[in-house]
Amino acid sequence: MDIIIPLLVDGLAAASLIFFIAVGLTLVFSVLRVLNVAHGSFYSIGAYVAVSIGGWAASAGLSPWLSFPILLISAALVAALLGPFIEATFIRYTYGKPEALQILVTFALFLIFEDLQKLVFGVQAHYQDAAMQVLGVSEIGGIIYLNYQLLLIALAVVVVVSLRLLMRHTRLGKLILAVVADPEVSVTLGINARQVYSIAFTIGVFLAALGGALATPTSGVAPGLGAEAIVLGFAVAAIGGLGQIEGAALAAVIVGLSRVIAIYYAPAFEPVMPYLVMLVVLLVRPYGLFGTAQARRI
Amino acid sequence: MLVLHNARVEFGGHTVLRDVSFELPQGRTTVMIGRNGAGKTTTLRTIMGLLPLSAGRITIDGQDLAEVPDHGRAALGIGYAPEDRRMIPGFTVEENLLLPTLALKLDQSTTRERLGSVYELMPELRELSRRPGGSLSGGQGKMVALGRALMVATRVILLDEPFQGLAPALALNYARTLAKVRDQRKDLTLLVTESSPQLLGGVTDRALQIERGEVMETTLAEARH
Numbered sequence A: 001m002d003i004i005i006p007l008l009v010d011g012l013a014a015a016s017l018i019f020f021i022a023v024g025l026t027l028v029f030s031v032l033r034v035l036n037v038a039h040g041s042f043y044s045i046g047a048y049v050a051v052s053i054g055g056w057a058a059s060a061g062l063s064p065w066l067s068f069p070i071l072l073i074s075a076a077l078v079a080a081l082l083g084p085f086i087e088a089t090f091i092r093y094t095y096g097k098p099e100a101l102q103i104l105v106t107f108a109l110f111l112i113f114e115d116l117q118k119l120v121f122g123v124q125a126h127y128q129d130a131a132m133q134v135l136g137v138s139e140i141g142g143i144i145y146l147n148y149q150l151l152l153i154a155l156a157v158v159v160v161v162s163l164r165l166l167m168r169h170t171r172l173g174k175l176i177l178a179v180v181a182d183p184e185v186s187v188t189l190g191i192n193a194r195q196v197y198s199i200a201f202t203i204g205v206f207l208a209a210l211g212g213a214l215a216t217p218t219s220g221v222a223p224g225l226g227a228e229a230i231v232l233g234f235a236v237a238a239i240g241g242l243g244q245i246e247g248a249a250l251a252a253v254i255v256g257l258s259r260v261i262a263i264y265y266a267p268a269f270e271p272v273m274p275y276l277v278m279l280v281v282l283l284v285r286p287y288g289l290f291g292t293a294q295a296r297r298i
Numbered sequence B: 001m002l003v004l005h006n007a008r009v010e011f012g013g014h015t016v017l018r019d020v021s022f023e024l025p026q027g028r029t030t031v032m033i034g035r036n037g038a039g040k041t042t043t044l045r046t047i048m049g050l051l052p053l054s055a056g057r058i059t060i061d062g063q064d065l066a067e068v069p070d071h072g073r074a075a076l077g078i079g080y081a082p083e084d085r086r087m088i089p090g091f092t093v094e095e096n097l098l099l100p101t102l103a104l105k106l107d108q109s110t111t112r113e114r115l116g117s118v119y120e121l122m123p124e125l126r127e128l129s130r131r132p133g134g135s136l137s138g139g140q141g142k143m144v145a146l147g148r149a150l151m152v153a154t155r156v157i158l159l160d161e162p163f164q165g166l167a168p169a170l171a172l173n174y175a176r177t178l179a180k181v182r183d184q185r186k187d188l189t190l191l192v193t194e195s196s197p198q199l200l201g202g203v204t205d206r207a208l209q210i211e212r213g214e215v216m217e218t219t220l221a222e223a224r225h
Ligand SMILES: Nc1ncnc2c1ncn2[C@@H]1O[C@H](COP(=O)(O)OP(=O)(O)OP(=O)(O)O)[C@@H](O)[C@H]1O
Pocket: B011, B016, B034, B035, B036, B037, B038, B039, B040, B041, B042, B043, B083, B195
């Protein structure tokens, strides 16, 4: 039984990282109505940028505590440089177009990003674990925890709460909700829907890049990370119900725990658990845990 | 004054507005009468910038609306109540009313003033203010849609078939509210579309007839036939 608690923390920490991808995917889908396959790229780009800046900081002899602002800044940088640009150059032209076209365009974008990343960062794996090292471990009741993993779980909770507060209590949140409910009427009431799309997309990019950056201290980054991220992120978003913030959070926890259970009882099944869960949930509830055919999105 | 100069709108090669020209004089009420499919909704949606012109121009006090982005109509003081009331279902009635003031970043005192004047015109909205937009009946929704358009409209208000589907008592109430608006907002330019002009006799200054995308001046008496 002693092994189950560390496994649980492991599972929840992994769930937090998937949640960062899934929630951005879900946000972008509800506001822009585009299922963005390239979303996984922002996760891996966030990771690459974080290890690059982190590596530079380490070799410059900067304090390892600076790793935390670096992780955050990396995500903000990726979001600021790529969010508005990609929305305006590619995504915008797929609004209102058939889903097949949106998926093809964003898949093409994903492939381009994959090659660009190999070109810029090479094909070898990169590691930069200063943030994890500096936080150390704590021992509670004879069990040792990586403090960094506890931080990941706490950050995911912060993101759920912040997004909910943003949507419910801020001007931007209300404008986003209005555009989600009725883009056309929103425009006639003076809402700059284009700007709302751009901002929502950029928030999604930021969350994905943050997930990727936060993943590097424990798992590093190597080619293939983006593909893994989008597939898992999509599974989690679908389990939660596309467009559901809390749904994505709950789904991430369920997927995380299912992997723990698999590791405990049938390790061979661990990699397929997310998809098994997705299969079962979607068979019973085709619109996901929190979704219905006409559920309010976000 | 809002003016359409030879406005043409096409849907996939199909001309729906045929070089339409008319003026909405400031402070007057114009009713546009036309059968189903004549192009009333298309006319209003085009003014709102929701549909592109394939030829012609629309100007307000000389300013070409082609230079204004679609969402910029509200900032110019052009309010619009669509045919199907279109509330934001998850917002309360008051949040629906306040949405344009939020979008336009109006200051607190302007916001309070506009909301106050809408509640004064339509006291029934104050009672509905906490209700979710998605829970309204058709008639209530029409009233809130009018209120929301009035929150925006400082110069022009466009109402698309406001009486359609209203029970007689509600329609009468709506007409009375419109008369009050007419009375209190002397500078406001009104354009109301209808498939039959019965209820508007009291407030209308002039009538336009729209038929298969062509608009001509008419009189209310003629339009009744
Ligand atoms: N999105 C669209 N695509 C193609 N044709 C359209 C579209 N919207 C309207 N039309 C056509 O344009 C013409 C005018 O339609 P419009 O909705 O403006 O009529 P209307 O006068 O408002 O009718 P109603 O009284 O039924 O509301 C109709 O022939 C309609 O079929």
